[in-house]
Structure formats: structure tokens, C-alpha cells
Amino acid sequence: xxxxxxxxxxxxxxxxxxxxxxxxxxxxxxxxxxxxxxxxxxxxxxxxxxxxxxxxxxxxxxxxxxxxxxxxxxxxxxxxxxxxxxxxxxxxxxxxxxxxxxxxxxxxxxxxxxxxxxxxxxxxxxxxxxxxxxxxxxxxxxxxxxx
Amino acid sequence: xxxxxxxxxxxxxxxxxxxxxxxxxxxxxxxxxxxxxxxxxxxxxxxxxxxxxxxxxxxxxxxxxxxxxxxxxxxxxxxxxxxxxxxxxxxxxxxxxxxxxxxxxxxxxxxxxxxxxxxxxxxxxxxxxxxxxxxxxxx
Numbered sequence: 001x002x003x004x005x006x007x008x009x010x011x012x013x014x015x016x017x018x019x020x021x022x023x024x025x026x027x028x029x030x031x032x033x034x035x036x037x038x039x040x041x042x043x044x045x046x047x048x049x050x051x052x053x054x055x056x057x058x059x060x061x062x063x064x065x066x067x068x069x070x071x072x073x074x075x076x077x078x079x080x081x082x083x084x085x086x087x088x089x090x091x092x093x094x095x096x097x098x099x100x101x102x103x104x105x106x107x108x109x110x111x112x113x114x115x116x117x118x119x120x121x122x123x124x125x126x127x128x129x130x131x132x133x134x135x136x137x138x139x140x141x142x143x144x145x146x147x
Numbered sequence: 148x149x150x151x152x153x154x155x156x157x158x159x160x161x162x163x164x165x166x167x168x169x170x171x172x173x174x175x176x177x178x179x180x181x182x183x184x185x186x187x188x189x190x191x192x193x194x195x196x197x198x199x200x201x202x203x204x205x206x207x208x209x210x211x212x213x214x215x216x217x218x219x220x221x222x223x224x225x226x227x228x229x230x231x232x233x234x235x236x237x238x239x240x241x242x243x244x245x246x247x248x249x250x251x252x253x254x255x256x257x258x259x260x261x262x263x264x265x266x267x268x269x270x271x272x273x274x275x276x277x278x279x280x281x282x283x284x285x286x
Contacts, residue, residue, distance in 0.1 A: 020248075020251030021249050024249060024259065028260060028263060031260050032260060055246055056249060087245045088243070088245045088270075094264075095266065144260035144261075144263045
């Protein structure tokens with residue numbers, strides 16, 4: 001009897017494997033989901049999210065598969081959410097504090113700055129309507145603050 | 148007065164610039180790790196040997212900034228490595244540090260959540276380098 005195959009927490013396609021952007025997003029999520037509550041979010045999340053970094057002209061797609069994440073280079077079809085932002089703004093998404101009832105705090109610090117950047121057009125999120133729960137879970141998984 | 152790039156004199160001036168920066172002091176509150184910068188050799192640009200720079204940064208203050216070997220820089224809690232030309236681009240505001248990290252032009256090693264938490268501090272640190280007058284060997 002062969003040993004059971006162990007599916008990695010995060011896998012990359014060839015294009016994402018060459019992408020520093022993909023690696024940083026993957027490594028950040030991998031480090032974050034060592035926390036119990038965020039791991040629960042990660043295990044529940046079933047969605048496909050595109051990230052387009054405007055000043056790099058580079059995109060990746062993250063497919064959350066309930067406890068596993070597959071990252072592809074480029075924007076794959078059937079994305080529920082797509083985030084468009086410059087490098088600084090995309091990294092700032094990881095700095096949103098998680099507040100009351102584990103919801104992203106958009107009133108202070110990075111959260112407030114991101115709202116301002118949305119107004120300015122430096123950050124745009126497609127697909128929010130109908131995917132608010134997934135966006136909230138994603139923000140929690142991505143945030144370096146709190147549990 | 149300009150300082151030879153990545154020399155001991157440049158490191159002293161960089162340290163003074165960090166300690167003069169209110170922006171850095173605020174953004175780096177709570178930071179308690181060492182940072183090593185590795186400047187990879189580019190003989191074609193007059194930078195023949197790979198060098199390191201060790202920064203002992205603590206709670207918004209630069210306690211020590213000094214040149215050393217690349218190995219000493221790599222032994223720090225966080226290491227950022229790039230070629231001489233890339234560092235020159237950073238120090239002359241042609242390459243934003245965050246963009247450099249996400250594009251892989253600057254190679255970062257260390258705890259990523261901590262780096263993300265202190266993104267603003269890394270940008271302020273970069274701003275400090277841009278205020279130090281440098282004599283570049285290929286200018």
C-alpha cells in the first residue's frame with residue numbers, strides 16, 4: 001500500500017512559480033493561516049480571486065479550494081473578485097486591522113487609507129456585490145494583524 | 148559632500164539620516180530586528196565586489212549601520228539583496244522599494260507578515276537613502 005499523497009497547502013502553476021508577486025502572496029497567506037481562526041477561514045473559503053498589480057502590469061489568480069490554494073499567473077476566467085491596485089496598495093491590503101466581530105476595520109489606519117484610495121481610483125475591487133462574505137474572509141486571511 | 152556608495156562614510160550618513168527622520172521613527176515603532184542589505188557586484192559598473200550592509204534598527208532608531216561582508220548581511224533577521232544597479236535605482240528614486248519587492252527586483256528574505264506590517268517603515272528607510280548624497284562609481 002502506497003503512502004497517501006499530501007496535498008500542499010499552496011500550489012503554483014508554472015507562470016506563478018516564476019512570479020515574485022505570486023510567491024509573496026502565497027507566502028503571506030501561508031504564514032497567516034498558521035493562526036487558528038484564520039485557518040478556519042481558509043478552510044471554508046471557496047472562491048477565485050484575481051489580483052492585478054497595475055504599476056507592475058502583472059496579475060495572478062488565487063483559487064481558494066477549501067483548505068488549499070492554487071495560484072496561477074495571469075487573470076484566469078470565472079473570478080468572483082478581482083482586485084486592481086498598485087504595488088503599495090496591494091501590500092497595504094495585508095495591513096487592514098480586523099475589528100469588531102472579526103470584520104475589517106475601515107475606520108482606522110490602513111483600512112481608512114484603502115477606502116481613500118478606492119475613492120481616488122488607486123484601488124478597485126470588481127465583484128463585491130454578492131461576494132461580500134468572501135471578501136471579508138479574504139481580508140482576514142490576508143491581514144497580518146490579529147488572529 | 149558626496150560619500151562613496153555603500154562605504155563606511157555613506158553608512159554613517161545613512162544612519163544619521165534615519166535618526167533624523169520623524170516619518171521613520173513613527174512607522175518603525177516596535178521594530179526590533181536586524182536588516183542586512185546585500186549589494187551584488189557589477190564590475191561593469193565599477194562595483195567589483197559584493198558587499199553587505201548591516202542595520203541594527205530598534206523601535207524607530209538606527210543603533211548601528213555599518214558595511215560588512217555579504218555573509219554578515221545574510222545572517223541578519225531580514226535580508227534584502229539586489230545588484231548594485233538596482234540599489235542605485237532605489238537610492239535615486241527610480242525604483243520604489245515595495246514595487247521592487249513585489250517584482251522580484253529586490254529579493255527579500257525574512258518573516259513576510261512582519262515585512263508587510265512595516266511596509267511604511269521600509270518606504271521611509273528608502274526615503275532616507277535618497278537624501279544621502281552619493282558618489283556613484285559609474286557616474
